Amino acid sequence: MSTSTSAHAVDQRAKTFELVGKQTSLEDLDLGRAGISPGDQRVIHEDLYRDGKKVGDHSVVCTYTRVNPAALQCLGTFSLPEGQLAAQALLHLPAPSYVDVGITGGSGDYRNARGFVRTVPAGDAERHFTVHLQR
Numbered sequence: 001m002s003t004s005t006s007a008h009a010v011d012q013r014a015k016t017f018e019l020v021g022k023q024t025s026l027e028d029l030d031l032g033r034a035g036i037s038p039g040d041q042r043v044i045h046e047d048l049y050r051d052g053k054k055v056g057d058h059s060v061v062c063t064y065t066r067v068n069p070a071a072l073q074c075l076g077t078f079s080l081p082e083g084q085l086a087a088q089a090l091l092h093l094p095a096p097s098y099v100d101v102g103i104t105g106g107s108g109d110y111r112n113a114r115g116f117v118r119t120v121p122a123g124d125a126e127r128h129f130t131v132h133l134q135r
Contacts, residue, residue: 014115015133019078021046021058023125040064046127048078056080058129062091069093076101078117078131083108085131087117095121103133 029041041063048056060076070093078085089101098120106113110133118130 015131017131018050019055019058019129019131020049020122021127021129022049023127024057036064036067036070038064038066042072048080048129065090074101078129080110083110085110085113085117097121103131 023044023046025043025045027043029043030036031041032039041061044060044062046058047054048058056079058076058078060074062072062074065071065073072091072093073088074091075088076086078087083106085106086104087101088104089099091099098118101117101119103113103115103117105111113133115131115133118132120128120130122128
């Protein structure tokens with residue numbers, strides 16, 4: 001197989017799409033010492049939209065692993081009509097202008113998914129997601 005043919009095969013299997021997450025709930029859980037401490041959690045739920053239409057939801061749980069400077073281990077699930085995508089990242093605060101979150105698996109059409117989700121904050125309660133799949 002030539003190099004150009006091999007590269008073309010990879011391109012055919014890659015898929016990119018955009019989602020908008022609109023936060024519906026946020027809860028900070030103080031599970032250890034009073035105030036933020038390792039083990040405390042932030043739990044977020046968002047409705048997901050594609051082209052202005054609600055298509056699913058996203059839940060994420062972030063656990064503080066360090067306080068100063070803050071670091072959180074975040075695990076999330078995107079639930080879409082085609083299936084679910086699982087993703088995780090280590091987030092350092094203050095957060096940068098975007099975070100690339102690794103896709104660790106999925107179900108349905110996404111059962112063999114790999115790749116990443118670029119997350120870009122768009123205000124206090126909205127995030128823009130670009131899903132980059134490699135199947």
